[in-house]
Amino acid sequence: MLIGNxxxxxxxxxxxxxxxxxxxxxxxxxxxxxxxxxVARMLHRGKLPALYAASDFWxxxxxxxxESMAIFFLPMAAILVTSLIVQIEYRNNAWKQVNTLPxxxxxxxxxxxxxxxxxxxxxxxxxxxxxxxxxxVPATLLGNVSYPRAHLxxxxxxxxxxxxxxxxxxxxxxxxxxxLRFRSFLVPVGVGFMTWVAALAALSWKDGxxxxxxxxxxxxxxxDPKTRITLPASQLNAWAIxxxxxxxxxGYLLFVNKRQKG
Amino acid sequence: xxxxxxxxxGPDFPNAGGRxxxxxxxxxxxxxxxxxxxxxxxxxxxxxxxxxxEGCIYGFLGPNGAGKTTTLRxxxxxxxxxxxxxxLFGKEFSKHRISCLANIGSLIESPSLYEHLTATxxxxxxxxxHRVPAARIGEVLxxxxxxxxxxxxxxxFSLGMKQRLSIGLALLHEPSLLILDEPTNGLDPSGIIEMRxxxxxxxxxxxxxxLISSHLLSxxxxxxxxxxxxxxxxxxxxxxxxxxxxxxxxAGIVTxxxxxDLRTLQxxxxxxxxxxIENGCITMPCLSNARxxxxxxxxxxxxxxxxxxxxxxSDLETIFMNMVSN
Numbered sequence: 001m002l003i004g005n006x007x008x009x010x011x012x013x014x015x016x017x018x019x020x021x022x023x024x025x026x027x028x029x030x031x032x033x034x035x036x037x038x039v040a041r042m043l044h045r046g047k048l049p050a051l052y053a054a055s056d057f058w059x060x061x062x063x064x065x066x067e068s069m070a071i072f073f074l075p076m077a078a079i080l081v082t083s084l085i086v087q088i089e090y091r092n093n094a095w096k097q098v099n100t101l102p103x104x105x106x107x108x109x110x111x112x113x114x115x116x117x118x119x120x121x122x123x124x125x126x127x128x129x130x131x132x133x134x135x136x137v138p139a140t141l142l143g144n145v146s147y148p149r150a151h152l153x154x155x156x157x158x159x160x161x162x163x164x165x166x167x168x169x170x171x172x173x174x175x176x177x178x179x180l181r182f183r184s185f186l187v188p189v190g191v192g193f194m195t196w197v198a199a200l201a202a203l204s205w206k207d208g209x210x211x212x213x214x215x216x217x218x219x220x221x222x223x224d225p226k227t228r229i230t231l232p233a234s235q236l237n238a239w240a241i242x243x244x245x246x247x248x249x250x251g252y253l254l255f256v257n258k259r260q261k262g
Numbered sequence: 263x264x265x266x267x268x269x270x271x272g273p274d275f276p277n278a279g280g281r282x283x284x285x286x287x288x289x290x291x292x293x294x295x296x297x298x299x300x301x302x303x304x305x306x307x308x309x310x311x312x313x314x315x316e317g318c319i320y321g322f323l324g325p326n327g328a329g330k331t332t333t334l335r336x337x338x339x340x341x342x343x344x345x346x347x348x349x350l351f352g353k354e355f356s357k358h359r360i361s362c363l364a365n366i367g368s369l370i371e372s373p374s375l376y377e378h379l380t381a382t383x384x385x386x387x388x389x390x391x392h393r394v395p396a397a398r399i400g401e402v403l404x405x406x407x408x409x410x411x412x413x414x415x416x417x418x419f420s421l422g423m424k425q426r427l428s429i430g431l432a433l434l435h436e437p438s439l440l441i442l443d444e445p446t447n448g449l450d451p452s453g454i455i456e457m458r459x460x461x462x463x464x465x466x467x468x469x470x471x472x473l474i475s476s477h478l479l480s481x482x483x484x485x486x487x488x489x490x491x492x493x494x495x496x497x498x499x500x501x502x503x504x505x506x507x508x509x510x511x512x513a514g515i516v517t518x519x520x521x522x523d524l525r526t527l528q529x530x531x532x533x534x535x536x537x538x539i540e541n542g543c544i545t546m547p548c549l550s551n552a553r554x555x556x557x558x559x560x561x562x563x564x565x566x567x568x569x570x571x572x573x574x575x576s577d578l579e580t581i582f583m584n585m586v587s588n
Binding site: 008009011012015016018019020088091092093094095096097099100101102103104259260261 | 335338339340341342360361363364366368370371372373374375376377378379383386387388390391392393415431
């Protein structure tokens with residue numbers, strides 16, 4: 001019964017995101033970097049034959065695709081998409097309708113959160129596919145560029161995407177809690193941007209890993225010898241999951257104890 | 263509880279004064295001692311005892327800011343309850359929130375619609391939750407007259423269409439109780455008539471109990487069988503529309519035009535309280551026809567000519583205004 005209610009509530013929440021700005025942002029955000037890479041490579045096509053012949057083509061291509069994504073686009077997407085999805089209820093004055101449905105507040109809270117988390121997973125899947133397609137486009141369109149000779153490591157790609165997803169969890173959940181709490185879209189987005197800037201500044205601080213918005217950046221920079229934060233990947237994941245759980249619990253308590261529900 | 267309220271709770275309100283735990287099932291909705299204070303401005307509700315009999319159309323009447331929306335929000339659990347209790351279908355709401363809400367359709371203030379979706383998609387969002395067959399969506403669209411909107415997004419709807427769709431959402435799962443907060447706000451006259459007819463039909467054919475709030479007495483008078491009047495957070499009257507109409511006579515006045523008003527007033531002072539000279543005539547509270555005839559006869563016997571004797575019943579508007587201004 002409980003699970004049935006939860007599934008139906010999730011399906012209902014999933015319908016609401018149709019044609020919404022949040023769902024468009026997922027598509028645009030995931031395709032943006034691969035598109036830019038394709039355009040840049042087509043403009044500098046002279047260097048491509050050597051690049052595509054390299055034995056580490058996929059590893060270096062993957063890493064360069066993730067650079068702007070991990071530092072900038074992923075945190076931005078997490079901040080904006082989460083706030084926009086919650087904002088659907090505020091903008092349409094629909095919280096009072098949601099809260100008078102025969103559903104427990106727990107079901108409402110977790111099903112909406114699940115929609116955001118699944119949307120973020122969709123973001124990673126789209127991005128992975130777009131990275132692969134963007135690598136193939138120059139080879140397909142340009143006669144002097146052959147298809148990459150290096151073997152595609154799909155498991156590494158999926159594992160990396162999973163790590164980035166985990167690293168984005170504290171941002172997603174914190175933004176979710178803020179968006180539920182404040183009616184104005186500007187509050188969660190403003191706080192999100194400021195916290196992201198703080199995390200960016202903390203990259204040069206050896207204890208910067210305590211900041212919840214830093215983990216997507218660290219997931220990318222952990223192999224960089226210049227980085228001052230030297231924490232094993234497992235510990236980074238543990239910190240990210242720990243923060244996400246704390247934020248989820250705090251947000252849940254705030255949500256169920258809200259004095260005015262819509 | 264006000265005196266008027268106590269007076270009104272006659273045979274139509276057999277459970278009046280009963281504790282919530284003993285709530286008789288004939289009340290679809292019952293509140294006992296419902297009070298609420300807003301931290302920001304202090305105002306709110308004081309001891310509201312709402313009793314909505316099953317199968318009725320209950321008009322919840324009051325001027326803007328009287329406490330209608332606050333009461334309905336408390337009933338639906340949208341505001342955290344501070345004092346008192348709410349029972350729906352004989353069950354205490356706080357203990358049976360989900361089962362109570364499963365039998366309620368509501369529209370509180372402005373429509374709650376997803377404007378980036380079509381009417382069908384909005385209904386589908388609710389259909390998933392209420393577990394009603396998909397065919398019901400078409401039935402509801404037909405009922406509210408929106409079946410030809412197809413791919414049109416709700417954001418492009420007129421206010422009247424939005425209001426109708428909101429009613430459709432509230433009706434989707436065929437609830438036993440419909441709670442509508444000022445549903446005719448922003449509707450044109452034909453839209454108001456359509457909605458009224460729809461609500462009457464639902465009540466008559468499907469037995470749906472309807473609690474409808476409004477600040478327009480004329481609207482409630484045409485629709486409701488029962489009325490509750492709230493002002494400044496207090497329930498001033500509760501009863502059937504007939505009971506309210508009876509007050510029309512009670513609140514009426516009699517105007518007398520005579521050849522000697524001062525002597526007439528002197529004569530009346532021993533018989534009728536509240537008689538006074540006003541605008542060259544004598545006015546006094548409404549009396550029975552027999553008593554009025556007797557006074558007329560006695561005045562003539564005392565040599566006072568009576569050239570005007572008019573009994574004016576108050577209209578409901580005046581009764582309402584008297585209630586809220588006192």
